[in-house]
Amino acid sequence: xxxxxxxxxxxxxxxxxxxVALCLAxxxxxxxxxGVPSVDELMAHxxxxxxxxxxxxxxxxxxxxxxxxxxxxxxxxxxxVHTVVDEGPFHTESGSVGGVTWRQNENGETVVDRPQSxxxxxxxxxxxVERAPPPYxxxxxxxxxxxxxxxxxxxxxTTWRVVQRDVVTRGGTTTTF
Numbered sequence: 001x002x003x004x005x006x007x008x009x010x011x012x013x014x015x016x017x018x019x020v021a022l023c024l025a026x027x028x029x030x031x032x033x034x035g036v037p038s039v040d041e042l043m044a045h046x047x048x049x050x051x052x053x054x055x056x057x058x059x060x061x062x063x064x065x066x067x068x069x070x071x072x073x074x075x076x077x078x079x080x081v082h083t084v085v086d087e088g089p090f091h092t093e094s095g096s097v098g099g100v101t102w103r104q105n106e107n108g109e110t111v112v113d114r115p116q117s118x119x120x121x122x123x124x125x126x127x128x129v130e131r132a133p134p135p136y137x138x139x140x141x142x143x144x145x146x147x148x149x150x151x152x153x154x155x156x157x158t159t160w161r162v163v164q165r166d167v168v169t170r171g172g173t174t175t176t177f
Contacts, residue, residue, distance in 0.1 A: 036129055036130060036131055036139060037129060037139065039127050039129050042129050042139060043141075045160040046153075046155065046160055046161075046162070049159060049160035049161050055078050058073070058074070058075050058076075059075075059076075060073050061074075061176075065087060065174070068087055069088065070085065070086055072085045080097050080098070081095050082095040082097075090106045091106065092105060100112060101113040123145040123146070124146065125143050126144060126146075127141065127142065128141075130142070132154050136163065137158070138154060138158075139154075139155045140153070140154055144168070149170065150168060151166065151167050151168070152165070152166040152168065163177070164176070164177055
């Protein structure tokens, strides 16, 4: 039987105590399921797959909402953007010119948007990554508030491109492919 002096036990315990103290100071590690990338890793993959956005472009998206068909046309030139949305008989526009944001409603009334007050309450959002359900071979990047409202991006694990976007609101879920 070996007797270890009290002093030796304290010295041998010091590295373990330091490791525990360091872990407590740094906080809990980011946990993810085995085989699922972290939020930062997935965001980096998405950024690399998307590449740089061109300085100028025109985009047209055709969509269906219930029984209404519509089209969204967006033109961007550097920091300025102009979006026109025709949804059935409804026509709206919005954009930003020289850093000033504006919108036009269905009645043709145009409003210049003011920046939000610093006192405005912003709901806390949580971003998570999980494996996508079949038929997708990839991941779901969900950014949701406490009530479960927000966005879900379905990301293909091979190309790292978004293949489906769900916007979850109180009024329902809008899915874009």
